[in-house]
């Protein structure tokens with residue numbers, strides 16, 4: 001299966017890719033989540049495996065098929081995702097965060113279901129900020145020469161366009177590469193194709209790509225090879 005004709009240019013690279021979206025428990029039956037399908041991350045994992053890498057996919061709440069992927073770790077919340085990434089990163093040559101990580105989580109999660117009280121409105125849910133896993137991975141490199149890649153689904157707003165926000169984020173995160181994906185108007189989330197610009201830690205453009213999630217995935221791996229060519233055998 002996959003693409004057996006793919007160039008084996010990632011042979012022996014150890015790669016960890018996160019995909020999907022984290023869910024933060026409100027109580028035992030409810031959560032705060034997001035609509036990430038995980039398809040771009042799964043495409044990255046498949047592409048790397050087809051190109052010869054040893055890949056671990058860390059999947060958060062995926063409902064897409066994972067057939068053919070050799071090593072899958074399943075997580076739910078941001079805390080679980082963070083724990084999995086921090087434990088896998090020390091052995092990885094490349095770490096890619098495509099997962100949509102919940103920025104906030106409920107401050108308290110009662111052990112029993114929250115009940116509604118007749119005649120009373122809902123109690124507010126207090127939120128606290130989650131740790132920034134990508135920034136942590138970028139700061140505490142698992143091994144020398146490790147390449148850390150982030151993804152950013154961006155929209156423009158009153159304070160700047162997609163590219164302004166994307167470049168600022170690249171500088172803030174400290175990742176070697178940030179894949180900027182403009183979303184909205186039928187782009188990005190839940191669609192079959194993507195259009196991305198890959199920037200470095202200074203926010204300078206390294207590559208642009210558009211096409212299927214697989215084509216975008218291959219462009220990301222090409223950019224990783226440009227940043228860090230594999231050691232000569």
Ligand code: CTP
Pocket residue numbers: 097098099100101102103130131132133134135149150151152153169
């Ligand atoms: N990310 C992460 N941990 C978080 C939030 C985000 O590791 N707590 C990672 C995502 O996996 C992605 C990158 O950071 O690779 C960018 O995510 P994004 O949500 O765009 O960035 P934020 O810093 O959360 O900024 P924003 O306020 O735009 O959501």
Ligand code: CA
Pocket residue numbers: 101102103
């Ligand atoms: Ca965010």
